[in-house]
Amino acid sequence: MRIDKLAGRTTVVLLCLFLVAPLAVVVATAFTTTPYLTFPPRGLTLKWFDVVLSDPSWRAALLNSALLAAGSTLIACLVGTPAAIALTKRGVAASNLIGLLIVAPIVVPSIMYTLGLMLAYSKISFTPQPWTLAVAISVLATPYFMRTLMAGLESIDPSLEIAAMNLGASRLRAWRDVVLPAVIRSFVSGALLAFIISFDELIVPLFLARPTDELLPVRIYDMIAYDIDPSIAAVSAILIVVTCVLVVISARDTKRAVEPKS
Amino acid sequence: MTGGRIARSQDKSTWLATAPILALYGVQFMVPLAFVIYTSFRSGDGSTDSGFTLAQFKEILTNDYYHQMLTRSVVLGLATALLAAVLGYPLAYAMTQCGRRARATIMALVLLPLLTSTVVRSFGWMVLLGGDGWFAKLAGPLANPRTGLMYSFAGVLIAMAHVLLPFMVMTLYGVLDKIDPTLRQASLNLGASRVQTFFKITFSLSLGGVVAGMLLVFSAAVSTFVTPQLIGGAQYRVIPTEVYDQAVNLQNWSIASALALLLMVAALLSMGLYTRLVRGIPGGAAV
Numbered sequence: 221m222r223i224d225k226l227a228g229r230t231t232v233v234l235l236c237l238f239l240v241a242p243l244a245v246v247v248a249t250a251f252t253t254t255p256y257l258t259f260p261p262r263g264l265t266l267k268w269f270d271v272v273l274s275d276p277s278w279r280a281a282l283l284n285s286a287l288l289a290a291g292s293t294l295i296a297c298l299v300g301t302p303a304a305i306a307l308t309k310r311g312v313a314a315s316n317l318i319g320l321l322i323v324a325p326i327v328v329p330s331i332m333y334t335l336g337l338m339l340a341y342s343k344i345s346f347t348p349q350p351w352t353l354a355v356a357i358s359v360l361a362t363p364y365f366m367r368t369l370m371a372g373l374e375s376i377d378p379s380l381e382i383a384a385m386n387l388g389a390s391r392l393r394a395w396r397d398v399v400l401p402a403v404i405r406s407f408v409s410g411a412l413l414a415f416i417i418s419f420d421e422l423i424v425p426l427f428l429a430r431p432t433d434e435l436l437p438v439r440i441y442d443m444i445a446y447d448i449d450p451s452i453a454a455v456s457a458i459l460i461v462v463t464c465v466l467v468v469i470s471a472r473d474t475k476r477a478v479e480p481k482s
Numbered sequence: 483m484t485g486g487r488i489a490r491s492q493d494k495s496t497w498l499a500t501a502p503i504l505a506l507y508g509v510q511f512m513v514p515l516a517f518v519i520y521t522s523f524r525s526g527d528g529s530t531d532s533g534f535t536l537a538q539f540k541e542i543l544t545n546d547y548y549h550q551m552l553t554r555s556v557v558l559g560l561a562t563a564l565l566a567a568v569l570g571y572p573l574a575y576a577m578t579q580c581g582r583r584a585r586a587t588i589m590a591l592v593l594l595p596l597l598t599s600t601v602v603r604s605f606g607w608m609v610l611l612g613g614d615g616w617f618a619k620l621a622g623p624l625a626n627p628r629t630g631l632m633y634s635f636a637g638v639l640i641a642m643a644h645v646l647l648p649f650m651v652m653t654l655y656g657v658l659d660k661i662d663p664t665l666r667q668a669s670l671n672l673g674a675s676r677v678q679t680f681f682k683i684t685f686s687l688s689l690g691g692v693v694a695g696m697l698l699v700f701s702a703a704v705s706t707f708v709t710p711q712l713i714g715g716a717q718y719r720v721i722p723t724e725v726y727d728q729a730v731n732l733q734n735w736s737i738a739s740a741l742a743l744l745l746m747v748a749a750l751l752s753m754g755l756y757t758r759l760v761r762g763i764p765g766g767a768a769v
Contacts, residue, residue: 242606336514
């Protein structure tokens with residue numbers, strides 16, 4: 221092999237190792253037999269997974285976060301789907317402005333948005349409820365859902381839908397039979413992405429929900445800031461593995477949502 | 483006339499279809515932002531409202547404490563953008579050169595950090611950057627013997643570049659992939675070496691993409707909260723962590739709002755520049 225090619229390959233492999241390093245470390249430390257966190261881990265045990273999975277408070281946090289993320293994803297799908305379909309149609313005068321507004325939550329620092337929510341709630345003396353958290357987080361997840369879905373919709377040849385209508389199918393039927401099957405995939409990927417983003421959201425609950433609600437990211441955040449033990453590594457390892465699976469399922473479609481768009 | 487009617491009915495159905503999301507964003511997004519903007523020009527905490535004031539902004543721009551923090555945020559943003567470019571370029575370039583399968587693997591690996599839980603990822607970095615972490619050992623005498631690279635500029639920088647790398651790689655890949663391969667071939671045929679060809683053709687044609695990616699990373703970096711909060715801690719304060727502290731711990735909402743507003747202006751400016759730049763580059767429109 222040529223020397224420059226070898227150097228190039230080594231660089232890429234090192235960079236890939238850099239990308240996975242912090243995640244690999246977390247997974248590895250979860251198996252340590254020591255009562256404290258150490259890397260590289262010593263020994264091999266599944267004890268910490270058992271500790272986590274049999275602890276009702278970890279389970280409650282996991283359930284709370286999953287429910288919250290499901291609620292937020294549902295809202296994102298409900299408001300995002302009709303808008304994504306409407307905005308993908310060509311020649312709509314309003315779509316540029318609306319399109320810009322829709323990506324705004326990605327561009328505006330979420331710390332500013334969350335601070336604003338806190339100020340607004342305090343002005344009307346409103347105590348945040350679990351469902352308001354879901355609504356608040358859905359605003360952050362919706363743009364990603366919509367961009368994934370819109371990328372899928374845009375890849376469909378519009379003449380297919382017109383052809384179906386020319387052949388006598390109603391507008392709804394043409395959409396259901398021609399467009400829908402093709403977009404299901406990007407819909408599911410977008411929803412998965414919205415779920416992951418909602419599940420991980422830390423800033424919103426940090427500003428609005430402490431200390432009553434036990435959410436998984438908040439609990440992990442508190443524990444790594446104040447007292448680390450290997451059970452956090454076990455929880456984190458579970459999250460990483462789940463994310464990896466989801467990424468493999470939807471990598472092709474989510475890539476489009478993460479891709480910067482002008 | 484029919485065309486006009488169709489266009490109008492289409493416009494109507496667009497409004498109808500986007501009404502739910504516009505309502506959600508209006509109440510749940512625009513109103514909170516308006517609150518921040520309003521509060522940033524008011525003194526006191528809401529109960530002792532004393533009318534319009536620029537006191538917070540004056541305080542931020544003149545007080546040494548805030549001044550240092552602003553500088554720190556900007557420097558961190560720029561350094562993150564630069565490091566992401568240095569690390570991201572070889573990855574994006576490799577993606578244009580390798581086969582489909584290798585490309586998909588690199589893509590998945592690049593996206594993975596962005597999609598894994600922020601707290602979990604930061605936790606991994608805490609282990610690697612801490613006192614006896616591998617990165618701290620790698621840094622040798624540059625690292626603090628007890629805390630390693632934690633609570634330092636270098637530590638926050640590494641963790642930030644890691645998570646924001648996808649934005650850089652995606653932007654660069656879009657631009658690099660559009661460079662006509664025959665240009666490279668022509669350059670080689672005309673006797674240029676591979677290194678010369680890389681710098682004269684590939685690199686110079688992708689320079690716009692590098693700058694665009696850096697703007698995008700900068701915009702994301704200055705507004706990142708969790709990574710500097712956990713890796714930087716109280717010793718390495720940046721604007722977002724200060725906003726949190728002022729708002730939640732100190733209840734100083736006016737200062738928090740003013741800082742958040744400055745943050746938004748910085749993020750929007752670099753995004754705006756990015757958008758303008760990307761439109762002008764071949765391959766940029768696709769990203």
